Amino acid sequence: MIKVLFFAQLREVLDCASLELDTNVSSVGELRIALMQKGRDWQEFLAADKALAALNQTLVADDARLKSGDEVAFFPPVTGG
Amino acid sequence: MIKVLFFAQLREVLDCASLELDTNVSSVGELRIALMQKGRDWQEFLAADKALAALNQTLVADDARLKSGDEVAFFPPVTGG
C-alpha cells in the first residue's frame, strides 16, 4: 500500500488531495506513470517536468525505490518565501 | 591658508586635532611631506601607507591639488561599522 498526496494546483486540477494505492510499482517513476493512466489531466499535470515528487517528505528523483507503507507526494515547483 | 585635521590614533599620537598652515604646497602629497618634517611621530604616522587623506571631506589620492581655503584631513584606515 502506497499513500499518495497532491498539493496546490495539482490537488485542484486532479480534484484529489490523497489516495491509497495497492500496487506493485517499485519506483516513484513507475508510480508516476501508473497514475498518469487515470485520465487526461493526470497525464498532463503529473508529467515529470511539471510535478516534483517527495518520498516520505524528502524531495527525490524518479528512480527512488518504493516499499509498502511509503508516502509519496506530487506537487508543482514550490513558490513560497 | 590650508586647514589640516587629524583623527583617531593620529590625533592622539601627534597630540594635535587641527592646525592651520600658511603654505604654498600645491598637492596633498606635498602637504603630507611638509607635515612629516615636524617630528619623528609626524614622520612615522603620516606616511602614505599609514594615513589616508581627505580633501574637503572626500577621500583623495596624494596627487589631489590644493588651493587656499581647502580643508585636508589625515586619518588611519577607517574601522567603523
Place this chain on the structure above:
Amino acid sequence: MFTVAKLQEQDHIAVQNQDFDLALEYQALTEANQSDGAVVHFVGLVRNNNLGRQIQALELEHYPAMTTKALTELVAEARQRWQLGRIRLIHRVGKLSLGEQIVFVGVTSTHRGSAFAACEFLMDQLKTRAPFWKKEYTSEGAHWVAARDSDRVKAGEW
C-alpha cells in the same frame, strides 16, 4: 541514506498562520548573546504587484508533514557552510492580505559576511526546496503562482 537533520537548541523554525513580531525575533536573536556582532534579517511581504498583476491577497498552502523537515535540513546545511550564532526562520501559511508579512529569516554571526551569506542562502533554498505554494488573488480572479526560473538559478549558484 538519509540522515535526519536536527535543530540546534538556539535555532527556531515555525510554520504558522499567525503573524510574527520582528522586534521579538530580533530580541530572541540578540539577548544574552554578546559574542555575535552581526545580525541579518530578511522579511518577505505581500506586495501589490507581481509580473504586472495587481495583487489583492495571497493564499499559502504547504505540505505540513514535510515543511518543518525541509526547513530543518536547510538550517543544518547553512550551519555546515558557515560559522553561525543563532538562526530563526518563520513561514506563514493561510490567507494573507496586501502588506502582510510572509516569511522571516534571521541569522547572527561573529562576522557580517557569514550572516549575510547564510540568510540569503536560506531564502534562496527555501524558494526552491520548501513545500509552500502561493495562490494570488487579483481583480481578475485567483491563480497559482508559477515558479521562477531566476529562483532556480539563484538556488543552484550556492
Place this chain on the structure above:
Amino acid sequence: MFTVAKLQEQDHIAVQNQDFDLALEYQALTEANQSDGAVVHFVGLVRNNNLGRQIQALELEHYPAMTTKALTELVAEARQRWQLGRIRLIHRVGKLSLGEQIVFVGVTSTHRGSAFAACEFLMDQLKTRAPFWKKEYTSEGAHWVAARDSDRVKAGEW
C-alpha cells in the same frame, strides 16, 4: 569633478549618539510601501571578543563634516547599481557598552536579490570609506582598532 550626491526623499541617514529602535526603522521602511516585497536589515552590535581580546566597551570617533557626505555617496552608488525602494542607514558615535547597537542598514526592494546585495554593499563600503574609528576598551587598557585586510578585500570585490 565631484558631483554632490543627494539623498532621495525616502532615504534616511543619521550619525548619532543615541540608540535606535529596530522596530521603528522597520516601520519606516515598510509603512505605506506596498510595492516592496523584500526587506533586508543589518545590525552591528558591540561583541565581547575581537581577535581574542575581551572587549568591555567601544568608543566611536568620526569626522563630522565628512561622515554624512560619505554615507550619502554610498547610498547614491547603491541606487545606481540596484533597483531599490527605501534605504535607511544609522551609525552611532561616542561610547558604547557591550551588546549595544552600533550600526543599522535597512534596504527594501521589489525582489530579494537587490535588497541583499545593496545592504551588504553598503556595509562593506562603509567599513572602508566612511570616516569612523573604533577604540576598544579591554581589561588591559584601550587601543585603536586596526583596519582589517579582509574588509578592504570585500569592499574591493563590488
